Amino acid sequence: MILEGIVTTLNEDGGPNISPMGPIVDREITQLVLRPYRTSRTYRNLKRAGAGIFHVTDDVELLARAAINQLTTRPPLRAAQAVEGFILKDSCRWYAFRVARLDDDDERTRIECPVIDRGRQRDFFGFNRAKHAVVEAAILATRTDFLPPQQIKDDFQRLAVIVDKTAGDQERRAFDLLVRHVREILGGNEHGVA
Numbered sequence: 001m002i003l004e005g006i007v008t009t010l011n012e013d014g015g016p017n018i019s020p021m022g023p024i025v026d027r028e029i030t031q032l033v034l035r036p037y038r039t040s041r042t043y044r045n046l047k048r049a050g051a052g053i054f055h056v057t058d059d060v061e062l063l064a065r066a067a068i069n070q071l072t073t074r075p076p077l078r079a080a081q082a083v084e085g086f087i088l089k090d091s092c093r094w095y096a097f098r099v100a101r102l103d104d105d106d107e108r109t110r111i112e113c114p115v116i117d118r119g120r121q122r123d124f125f126g127f128n129r130a131k132h133a134v135v136e137a138a139i140l141a142t143r144t145d146f147l148p149p150q151q152i153k154d155d156f157q158r159l160a161v162i163v164d165k166t167a168g169d170q171e172r173r174a175f176d177l178l179v180r181h182v183r184e185i186l187g188g189n190e191h192g193v194a
Contacts, residue, residue, distance in 0.1 A: 001025060004135050006063060007034070008077075008086050009045035009052040016077060016086045017041050020067045020138060023054060029118070032097055034111040043109055050099040051083035052113075055091035058125040060134040062088075064174035067138040068181045082117035092124045130167035130175070133159040137178045144185045156182060 002022040009017045019042045024033040032054055036043040046052060057063065065071045076089040082096040097113035125131075137159050140152050156179065163175045 001027075003029070003056065004063075006055045006057055006066060006088060006091070007042055007052050008055070008088065009042055010049050010085055011041070011045060012048070016074070017045055018062075018066045018071060018075070018088075020063045020142075021054070022139075023113075029095055030115055032095065032113045032115065034113060035108050036111070037108055038104055043104070043111075046099055046111055047102060047104070049084065051085060052097060053080055053083065053085050053087055054095045054097060054115075055088045056093040056095075056124070057088065057091040058131060059090060059170070060131045060138075061170045061174040061177075062090075064134055064138045064141075064178050067142050068178065070177065070181070080117070087119070089121070092122055093120050094118065128166060128168070128171065130163045130165075130171035133162040133167075134171050134174045134178070137175055137182075141178045141181050144182065149186045152182060152186060 001024070003025045004020065004022040007019050007021040011017050019040070021034060021036065021042065025031070034046070036046070062075055077086040078089055080087050080096050083098065085096070087094050095115045096117040097115050099111055099113050101112040103110045137156060140147065140155055144152060160175070163171060167175065
């Protein structure tokens with residue numbers, strides 16, 4: 001199955017790169033299969049450094065900001081022990097991994113990574129339809145270059161209904177951020193849609 005979360009990797013200068021990613025995982029999360037595009041910083045960092053940390057989080061605002069490169073401030077981090085890298089202090093769980101196999105023959109790579117360390121920091125908040133809607137909107141916002149604009153606009157309209165009905169403050173801020181981003185790229189009205 002695909003588990004959405006955030007991956008941190010080390011940039012060449014030793015600073016953190018924070019990117020949303022949905023690796024393929026087994027139920028016990030003993031291995032991750034990451035599939036970043038070859039144009040992404042995460043791909044370049046993993047190819048160079050060979051390690052990272054995957055985080056399970058319910059902070060959809062952080063996920064949305066990372067997806068569209070609008071992290072105005074760095075979230076609190078701490079150094080990992082098993083790999084060189086950083087753990088998001090406010091994540092629910094984290095999984096340190098090393099790259100075992102990297103296949104970059106296609107535009108979307110396949111990187112197989114055994115988990116070598118893990119930790120739990122806090123409880124997951126729980127299910128909220130608006131959180132899921134924001135995750136879907138963040139994915140759409142990263143695909144404006146190749147998905148049909150009308151499909152993105154239609155999907156944002158559908159997701160806006162869910163957010164309007166079920167969101168808390170964090171989900172509203174995150175969705176509004178994504179709406180503004182998509183509106184700048186595609187044009188549109190209130191919800192970034194035609």
